Amino acid sequence: MGTRQGDSRxxxxxxxxxxxxxxKPPPNVADVPTTKMLAIGRxxxxxxxxxxxxxxxxxxxxxxxxxxAGKVDQWFFRTDGSGVVxxxxxxxxxxxxxxxxxxxLRMAGMMEFELIPLGxxxxxxxxxxxxxxx
Amino acid sequence: MTQRVxxxxxxxxxxxxxxxxxxxxxxxxxxNVTAKGAPDAIxxxxxxxxxxxxxxxxAGKIDQWFFxxxxxxxxxxxxxxxxEEAHELLExxxLGVAGMMEFELIPLGxxxxxxxxLGEPPRS
Numbered sequence: 371m372g373t374r375q376g377d378s379r380x381x382x383x384x385x386x387x388x389x390x391x392x393x394k395p396p397p398n399v400a401d402v403p404t405t406k407m408l409a410i411g412r413x414x415x416x417x418x419x420x421x422x423x424x425x426x427x428x429x430x431x432x433x434x435x436x437x438x439a440g441k442v443d444q445w446f447f448r449t450d451g452s453g454v455v456x457x458x459x460x461x462x463x464x465x466x467x468x469x470x471x472x473x474x475l476r477m478a479g480m481m482e483f484e485l486i487p488l489g490x491x492x493x494x495x496x497x498x499x500x501x502x503x504x
Numbered sequence: 505m506t507q508r509v510x511x512x513x514x515x516x517x518x519x520x521x522x523x524x525x526x527x528x529x530x531x532x533x534x535x536n537v538t539a540k541g542a543p544d545a546i547x548x549x550x551x552x553x554x555x556x557x558x559x560x561x562x563a564g565k566i567d568q569w570f571f572x573x574x575x576x577x578x579x580x581x582x583x584x585x586x587x588e589e590a591h592e593l594l595e596x597x598x599l600g601v602a603g604m605m606e607f608e609l610i611p612l613g614x615x616x617x618x619x620x621x622l623g624e625p626p627r628s
Contacts, residue, residue, distance in 0.1 A: 399550075404573045410532075410610070430617040446612035449528040455612055486534070488570035488579055493554040 399495035406443065407466040408486040411453040417480035428474040441469055453481065463487060526616040530567065531590040534608040536577040541604035552598040565593055577605070587611055 413422070422429075436442040444457040458466045463485050475481040537546065560566040568581040584590040587609045599605035 402571055402573065406570075408570070408579055426617055427620055430620050433615070433617070434621070445615040446530065446532070447526050447614060447616040449526050449611045449613040454615065455532055455610065486575070486579065487573050489573050490571060491554075491557070491569040491578065492571040493550055493557070493578075496551045496554045497558070 399492060402489040402492045404461045404487040404489045406488050407458040407460055407463060408488050409456040409458055409466060409470060410484045410486070411455065411470075411481050412484075413453050413475075414480050414482055416478070417475065422475060422478075422480050425474045425478055425480070432473050436469060436473075457488075461487070524616055524619040526613040528585055528611040528613050530612040531582040531584045531587060532610040532612050533580040533582055533590055533594060534572075534577065534610070535579070535594070535599075535605050536572075536575055536608075537599075538604055538606055540602065541599065545602075546599070546604055549598050549602055549604065556597050560593060560597075581612075 433442060433445065437445065441459055442456050443459045446455040448454060458469065460466050460469075466485055467483075470476055470483045473481065476483070557566065557569065561569065565583055566580050567583045570579040571577075572579060580594075582590045582593070584593070590609050591607070594600055594607050594609075597605070600607075
């Protein structure tokens, strides 16, 4: 089954636990490049409302600066209040990690990010075969 | 005056965020292949899966779609207000029906902390 372990995958350096790690792409569709990084941020237990309150004004400004720098492409709030989701304009997980590590909540140990490299929807390649004649 | 100087780090600003409701406007769907989705099994389903996915895009339900290069999964951003609606749509996809893919669903909305920047502009 798809055993994505809730806690382990959210820790910074955890190897993501994916259900079928031995799954290899079927042939006959071309590989796709990584074009951006999905960053899923989760507030840690240290991030009580009282603790993160004084940091939030700096956090939101740092986030807007990353957007203005062209690094944070899309930003979302997790409406259950557990954190944020960003699309980051980099193909390098290390660069994304470096950018996120400098955010005030991150520096205070109040936010953890999971990074997922994203690319074009590979399966669209299945639509590229020529239609059958007749 | 002191209060004005400290405004950038004023705790009192933070509770003001509570006044802003953050509606759920999108659902982030992270799909990963299950153990049933072995390469030889999934290959036959994918041509159907991609067509059903494109239909969901054409219906305005899947807003953005991505491939996970390191996990052989997908990531969708869906135009749904509820996790339940997204789940209902995704479980009908061929891979979902076959038990070959599972989705984690995360409700998303506008970046609520931006509201903290909405104070009156500084007077010159």
